[in-house]
Amino acid sequence: MSVKKICVVITARPSYSRIKTALWAIQKHKDLQLQLVVAGSALLDRYGNAINFIEKDGFSIDEKVFMVLEGENKTAMAKTTGLGLMELSNVFYNLKPDAVITIADRFETIATSIAAAYQNIPLIHIQGGEVTGNIDEKVRHANTKLADVHLVASEDAKQRVIKMGEDPKTVFNTGCPSIDIAKMVLENPKLNFNPIEKYGGVGEIGDWKNGYIVVMQHPVTNEYNKAKDDILKTLHAAKELDIPTFWFWPNVDAGADGTSNGIRSFREIEKPKNIRFFKNMESDDFLKLLFNSKCLIGNSSVGIRECSFLGVPVVNIGTRQNRRLRGTNVIDVGYNKTHIKEAIQKQIETAKMEGEQIYGDGDSGKKIADVLARIDLKFHKTINY
Amino acid sequence: MSVKKICVVITARPSYSRIKTALWAIQKHKDLQLQLVVAGSALLDRYGNAINFIEKDGFSIDEKVFMVLEGENKTAMAKTTGLGLMELSNVFYNLKPDAVITIADRFETIATSIAAAYQNIPLIHIQGGEVTGNIDEKVRHANTKLADVHLVASEDAKQRVIKMGEDPKTVFNTGCPSIDIAKMVLENPKLNFNPIEKYGGVGEIGDWKNGYIVVMQHPVTNEYNKAKDDILKTLHAAKELDIPTFWFWPNVDAGADGTSNGIRSFREIEKPKNIRFFKNMESDDFLKLLFNSKCLIGNSSVGIRECSFLGVPVVNIGTRQNRRLRGTNVIDVGYNKTHIKEAIQKQIETAKMEGEQIYGDGDSGKKIADVLARIDLKFHKTINY
């Protein structure tokens, strides 16, 4: 049997965290060869420059694809996807992979899916079958219908993919690779670095060493005009609680500028004394920061996945993670300053929780590589009913 | 209640036949306003120039979008889709429709779907829920997962869309508008024109007035290299049977040049005396030609849909219509000259058959307009399980 060339397309910082241990495992597997494409916001300074982390982690990159259109509206999002589809078609034509991996449900991931499917390249979809509450929902399930193999992160997701008509023999619950990193962190969870010295950031934070919270809140695409309002609720809640706060900028989305403008104007006007803003952090450092925090606030999927495994209390705001399978560590609230504050206080009172394994046991990367090496790759399917 | 602007995107000649009566009904409905976009191969002479028929039928066109990339491979198909997505994003941004209609399952229809979905425009998918055997299968179901409303053509399709997790309240069996035209033809089925005088065509055909057959065979995308071989089987079968034959060129697809080259080289070498080749025909003329024929051969969906309603015997070749719901008028064969000849002879012996109504009763266009006027348009959904 010859070595299979597996092409992975990373289009954003959070996608990299979700796939890193699988990349390692693919690279190490004797029957697999990794082809790595870095595209979209993963190349851009404004969105955390994931490519720096990728290169620092020792991966070599086969192709870089600039495809993000500037703009403050959803049209730019659609056009970015079209441009990505054109570019990735070329990339796959030249790299000639045996299979392509598309990750989860960001809007531009469907460009990867179509570029592979239309060129008869077997498509592997990672982390399908979950349920959320916005455009991601449409993208994720469309990716499922374009994909030939499904590597899902939970039993719940597996059953859903099968229900959608996929052949059960093509659906594998490998868990989520992000849990692998959480597991590594759990083996040595001490905060062995100073976040401010290592990552800079801007803004005053006060004495965070006696306890702090972390915020990561992304815009919700189909409520575009509310992006600025929404973020201000959380900003004011954090300011009023007056607990040292590490705040992370959102990734690229149609609402990015609404959210970002909200943050910028808040800083200018309110001059908070307890919030320091960061663009980015290496994922294991970020998990250590979370593990040692009192609580994570926002709408990041990290709160649903890694934090359930780590036992970190989470205040999940709004609809972005709607219906996604969650552990007992999560309290859900709406965009309401008072509710956000109350939920944070309640979570802070909770002692550190027991971790749960609903998104895997920490060996997902290796499982993914093993499935890829073992299965017969096809690009032809019909619905199962 | 204000008038709803319904934007329909037509990207190919066959899609126009599948939607024409719905366009009329939308245009006539007092609560609806039609926005018509003609794109892709529907603008191109090589593929039958559907736009001429559209204008002749009296529709005014809001935007024309050139998006077809030349090329003999699947990469061009993927890039065409990417380009279409970029262009249609603009078009919808400027037209600001209340809903967008995407038709069936051609590869470029997903560009329409994404351009609408990503801009939070409610997406109506026509003719989802069916089952076939190639890339169309992936496209059709991905369109379903991107769409908010599903206007399907059969009860079978309705149940399948619901099974895929769509809310039953958003799925309507309106039948297929192509059956509406077939019904109109049945009211006056006489061949009241001379196809050669009206449409030209090239090649000798002999005395067709005493009985003839019709061929329409498209390339099958994921068997690209076989396209030329496949078409030659049918060409030789038609020549050997020596029955007057009306042969229609295929529409645009990655394999188009394989099939077209096959036809061209066959004509040059074999100089058949009983086959005349046509680029295109108005859809009601075409149906009359079919109704008065002894048999339709090939892999067109017309054989499955209109011919079942009209009671025309069909020899369906190969995998293109695999698993699509069919009537008793169809005999399926593989790419085998002998089998094709035998099936044609058997169908010719069959007397004219009784029509069946599996794809609608001939009032689909009106039903579609009525649903569009009645329903509440949303662009947000979550899977039903």
Added chain:
Amino acid sequence: MSVKKICVVITARPSYSRIKTALWAIQKHKDLQLQLVVAGSALLDRYGNAINFIEKDGFSIDEKVFMVLEGENKTAMAKTTGLGLMELSNVFYNLKPDAVITIADRFETIATSIAAAYQNIPLIHIQGGEVTGNIDEKVRHANTKLADVHLVASEDAKQRVIKMGEDPKTVFNTGCPSIDIAKMVLENPKLNFNPIEKYGGVGEIGDWKNGYIVVMQHPVTNEYNKAKDDILKTLHAAKELDIPTFWFWPNVDAGADGTSNGIRSFREIEKPKNIRFFKNMESDDFLKLLFNSKCLIGNSSVGIRECSFLGVPVVNIGTRQNRRLRGTNVIDVGYNKTHIKEAIQKQIETAKMEGEQIYGDGDSGKKIADVLARIDLKFHKTINY
């Protein structure tokens, strides 16, 4: 004679100032009809949102084109141009103008030129024939070679265009429309608004009413890596001089992020007490601000054009305006903090200067409209030697 449809494409804030009075004159002319396309960074908040000013000035916009790719490198600049070319081709196809106007020499203006020239639409180039020192130089002269009519801003430019082989009968010295606005300002030059109250801005500035300077410095494309260094020289010079300073952010360019990052990090670290940063200002307000200032610093073409007419002293830094025809109001210096400081001090000591008319007498907009109405539009030319 029928009315001529004149399509003007505005892709950036500074281009708008350069054409505004011509737009007015075209709109008013009985033999002309204005078609206005706003594209590129003119639509983006990050670059001053020129579209707001355009709408406020009462123009109606025929098409908006999103085309700016994000990225910190020159590849994004090239791809933006390609995307613009694709989009503008459509726009012209649909608007069917009798002539297209492309403005000056920004990188994306060549997209307008090609989209028109390749579709056999007569192309009018405004402000060709000048000389500068970077990529603009190549773009400007390539625009000249694609254009059919040349409306230049100085006698010097006229002679240069003719020398390049253009037919003298197609070259007209109409002056620069930006001078028209300067002339209007001269009629009422008092600073009749408070810039901070009207435009906000960020940063402390101190008591500016007793005298201030203005800075506007853009990145120089082909010295990309130096963008941050370059801007820091000027920032430190301004801080050390400790004169109240109105500082304007640069427009979009490959180096934008280098320059912008330089400004942001300087503010964070140095916390200057005499510099306030502005994104944008209406052009006549900006000219009043300049007229009442002690000096303009940077590399903006405003220093070369409007300031020569207004008699405002200018310190021009670096190569961006190299070889552009200039008046006696300009002192040129390199990227050197000491030289910049010395030049500013020297200019401040200079009393207000006499204005010069090297770029027109303030009636350029009307002259442009008159030429357009008068000339015979062709799209076919051959070099004159």
Added chain:
Amino acid sequence: MSVKKICVVITARPSYSRIKTALWAIQKHKDLQLQLVVAGSALLDRYGNAINFIEKDGFSIDEKVFMVLEGENKTAMAKTTGLGLMELSNVFYNLKPDAVITIADRFETIATSIAAAYQNIPLIHIQGGEVTGNIDEKVRHANTKLADVHLVASEDAKQRVIKMGEDPKTVFNTGCPSIDIAKMVLENPKLNFNPIEKYGGVGEIGDWKNGYIVVMQHPVTNEYNKAKDDILKTLHAAKELDIPTFWFWPNVDAGADGTSNGIRSFREIEKPKNIRFFKNMESDDFLKLLFNSKCLIGNSSVGIRECSFLGVPVVNIGTRQNRRLRGTNVIDVGYNKTHIKEAIQKQIETAKMEGEQIYGDGDSGKKIADVLARIDLKFHKTINY
């Protein structure tokens, strides 16, 4: 001194003939490394599939770029150029050449020029400075203004480039590489193959061994609607003369379908007995065919260049080669059947002519490589006056 990477972009069959010996010389030169990009119609079967010849000649191809949009109008031409610009920007970003070569004046060559110039890659323009009569004229001179080095094919062209303001130190008369092949052919000019056996072709030709003519006539872009009419004049002239005729299909252009349709309908209706149609021929075979012919008819630049060197009589039709420097072997006529017939008869009566060296002495490839190796590559220039 390190080896210079020279990237050559070939977008069409005729461009390959114009550069082939330079490719060889670059490949062989110890100080140069060839990077070869094949794009556009050079990849397409419909336009002669130049890539087959390139591979057969032993070149390895670094990137293939599909960029040709289908369409029967000039909009497709403009969009093809935009798409090419986007794609080639990526290609150069990834290949990191030390210089890029753009060839002559086809519409899509400006995509190569911009992609290089905007990324600060020194641009070499081959065969600038000539004069013709359509859109090529604008493209060629715009390429000159974007280029840093000019390798022209005649002394006349050299003087014109310098007059346009280019630094004389960057302009080199290397002659045209197509003459190198003509020189090789002259060393062994016998028609040592049977064109019909080797290349097939379609149509009857009769006994060509006793004398024949050759036709190659391309559509003229800015007279799009006349393409079909124009070609019919030549077709009828060739039929009436009743001399065995080798006819070559045109390359891709906006009018390609007009011309192609003209040829197809002529064949169907007129059934000529003395014209055989060919898609393509290897360039040295083609030159042998020309050398042994009585006359070349049409508007190909081969008639102007190679035929002047070979001493083959030429009837040049229409405006396409207007003002291009020509030898005594050319008679110019308009689109007029009678004039075309008379000119052909006159040329046939002329005995074989003496060759002229106006486009080089047959050593151009080597001269080009030597200049590339010797010069200092820069990407920054200003006009010389």
